Amino acid sequence: MSGNFKVAVLVGSLRKDSVNRKLALAMTEMAPPGLRFQLVDIGQLPFYNEDNDDPALSEWQDFRDTMKKVDAVLFVTPEYNRSVPAVLKNALDVGSRPMGESVWDGKPGAVVTASPGGIGGFGANHHLRQSLVFLNVPTLQQPEMYIGNAYSLFDEQGKLNNDGTRQYLKGFLAKFTDWIEANSQAA
Amino acid sequence: MSGNFKVAVLVGSLRKDSVNRKLALAMTEMAPPGLRFQLVDIGQLPFYNEDNDDPALSEWQDFRDTMKKVDAVLFVTPEYNRSVPAVLKNALDVGSRPMGESVWDGKPGAVVTASPGGIGGFGANHHLRQSLVFLNVPTLQQPEMYIGNAYSLFDEQGKLNNDGTRQYLKGFLAKFTDWIEANSQAA
Numbered sequence: 001m002s003g004n005f006k007v008a009v010l011v012g013s014l015r016k017d018s019v020n021r022k023l024a025l026a027m028t029e030m031a032p033p034g035l036r037f038q039l040v041d042i043g044q045l046p047f048y049n050e051d052n053d054d055p056a057l058s059e060w061q062d063f064r065d066t067m068k069k070v071d072a073v074l075f076v077t078p079e080y081n082r083s084v085p086a087v088l089k090n091a092l093d094v095g096s097r098p099m100g101e102s103v104w105d106g107k108p109g110a111v112v113t114a115s116p117g118g119i120g121g122f123g124a125n126h127h128l129r130q131s132l133v134f135l136n137v138p139t140l141q142q143p144e145m146y147i148g149n150a151y152s153l154f155d156e157q158g159k160l161n162n163d164g165t166r167q168y169l170k171g172f173l174a175k176f177t178d179w180i181e182a183n184s185q186a187a
Numbered sequence: 188m189s190g191n192f193k194v195a196v197l198v199g200s201l202r203k204d205s206v207n208r209k210l211a212l213a214m215t216e217m218a219p220p221g222l223r224f225q226l227v228d229i230g231q232l233p234f235y236n237e238d239n240d241d242p243a244l245s246e247w248q249d250f251r252d253t254m255k256k257v258d259a260v261l262f263v264t265p266e267y268n269r270s271v272p273a274v275l276k277n278a279l280d281v282g283s284r285p286m287g288e289s290v291w292d293g294k295p296g297a298v299v300t301a302s303p304g305g306i307g308g309f310g311a312n313h314h315l316r317q318s319l320v321f322l323n324v325p326t327l328q329q330p331e332m333y334i335g336n337a338y339s340l341f342d343e344q345g346k347l348n349n350d351g352t353r354q355y356l357k358g359f360l361a362k363f364t365d366w367i368e369a370n371s372q373a374a
Contacts, residue, residue, distance in 0.1 A: 014236040043234060047274040048267070049201040080235070082321040083314055084270070086277030087234040093267045123321075127270055127314050134269040134310075 005071040005180050007031075008040045012077025012088035012124070019150045020114050022158045024076040027112075027169055032177050037074070040066055042091040053098060060094050067095055067103035072180045073137070076112045079124035084131075092131055102135060108183040110140040110176045112147065120146030138183040143172055192258040192367050194218075195227045199264025199275035199311070206337045207301050209345045211263040214299075214356055219364050224261070227253055229278040240285055247281050254282055254290035259367045260324065263299045266311035271318075279318055289322060295370040297327040297363045299334065307333030325370040330359055 009028060013020045028037040045059050046052070053060070067073075077088050095103040111128055113121025125146060132139045147153070155161040160169075196215060200207045215224040232246050233239070240247070254260070264275050282290040298315055300308025312333060319326045334340070342348040347356075 014234060015238050017238075043236075047201060047230060047277075048272070049230075051202050051204075080276075080280045081283055081318040083276060083318045085235070086273040086280055089267075089270060089276055090234075090273030093273055096268055123317060127317070130310060130314070131268040131270045 005035050005177075005184060006069065007035050007037050007072045007074055007180070008067060008070040009037050009074045009076060010040055010042055010088060010091055012075070012085040014043045014087055017158075018078070019116070019154065020076050020078050022154050023112065023114050023147065023150065024074075025158070026160050026166075027074070027076070027173060030166065030170060030173065032173050034177050035173070035180070038070065040070075043087055045087075045090055045094050047090055048093040048097065050097070056098075063091070063094060064101075064103050070107070071184050072108045073104070074110050074112070074176070075128060076114070077121065077124055077128065079113060079115055079119070079121040082123035083127045084124050088128070089131070092135065096135055104132075104135040104137050106185050107137055108140075108180045109137040110145075110172075110179065112145040112172075114147035114150040116149065116151050118148045120148035120150075122146050138179075140176055140179045143175060145172055192222050192364075192371060193256065194222050194224050194259045194261055194367070195254060195257040196224050196261045196263060197227055197229055197275060197278055199262070199272040201230045201274055204345075205265070206303070206341065207263050207265050209341050210299065210301050210334065210337065211261075212345070213347050213353075214261070214263070214360060217353065217357060217360065219360050221364050222259075222360070222367070225257065229274055232274075232277055232281050234277055235280040235284065237284070243285075250278070250281060251288075251290050257294070258371050259295045260291070261297050261299070261363070262315060263301070264308065264311055264315065266300060266302055266306075266308040269310035270314045271311050275315070276318070279322065283322055291319075291322040291324050293372050294324055295327075295367045296324040297332075297359075297366065299332040299359075301334035301337040303336065303338050305335045307335035307337075309333050325366075327363055327366045330362060332359055
């Protein structure tokens with residue numbers, strides 16, 4: 001049954017001390033046997049501009065090459081001004097081009113948003129989901145992951161400080177594994 | 188009555204031949220007497236990262252200084268993957284920081300989206316509006332501006348090729364002028 005799926009993890013914050021990066025690392029450390037997580041950097045990608053896409057900028061080409069080799073994608077992002085941070089939106093746009101060669105098409109995905117406040121990045125989560133509809137990324141619906149008060153979940157070493165959150169993330173990752181198995185083009 | 192308002196025009200595409208840029212220039216050329224339009228470049232702004240904001244990167248500071256001097260803002264943007272292009276979202280994010288010093292707060296705005304297809308950038312238009320709620324930009328509601336089949340409206344010199352569109356944009360700019368007068372902090 002269980003495949004061995006490569007999963008790109010894209011983090012929507014560039015801050016060194018980002019709570020979303022901590023969350024992404026925590027999930028990476030507790031990856032189920034069937035999933036191999038790979039953090040993919042997106043901060044070095046220039047803004048998408050079709051004028052520079054024939055031939056493609058090398059940063060764009062490298063990113064596309066990396067993404068074409070993975071079986072699924074996990075987005076872990078904060079919310080900026082009730083929407084998706086530009087750095088993550090740019091990765092979506094770069095990966096979607098040139099027309100007909102999108103790296104996203106048909107690749108299973110999941111969205112996790114985390115924020116210091118109570119809303120847990122709901123605005124970013126659903127703006128991202130709207131783009132994922134267009135990009136034809138079959139996206140895990142439940143469990144939804146809006147992680148509020150996120151700073152309180154990590155200790156000073158950046159590790160999860162409680163077992164409840166750990167179990168919650170484990171449950172999510174199990175569902176995500178099932179989702180990838182059901183929807184993967186590589187299965 | 189009529190004030191003399193400075194209006195920043197932010198274009199969400201970096202392409203030289205962008206139809207949204209043509210549209211922005213067309214509106215600039217037909218600016219009503221009370222408005223002075225100023226195209227503000229946003230393509231040079233690095234992705235927002237709080238780690239680089241104390242002191243601020245010079246590109247961010249220059250942009251903030253420019254935006255603090257204008258009375259209103261006009262967004263003219265394509266849609267990328269059913270949402271706002273990263274370059275424009277980044278400008279919103281950069282201008283919104285540091286906390287408590289947002290350049291957007293209370294500044295009247297309007298949104299125009301244009302696309303080659305029939306939907307006219309509806310997805311980008313309303314994602315942008317969601318951010319503008321949070322940023323407290325009083326945003327012109329009507330007339331909504333979803334400009335579909337936009338390539339067909341310009342000639343080979345990049346000028347509007349028909350009087351109907353010209354009148355339509357003039358009507359929009361008149362309403363926008365009223366909106367700025369009613370909502371401007373500088374009034």
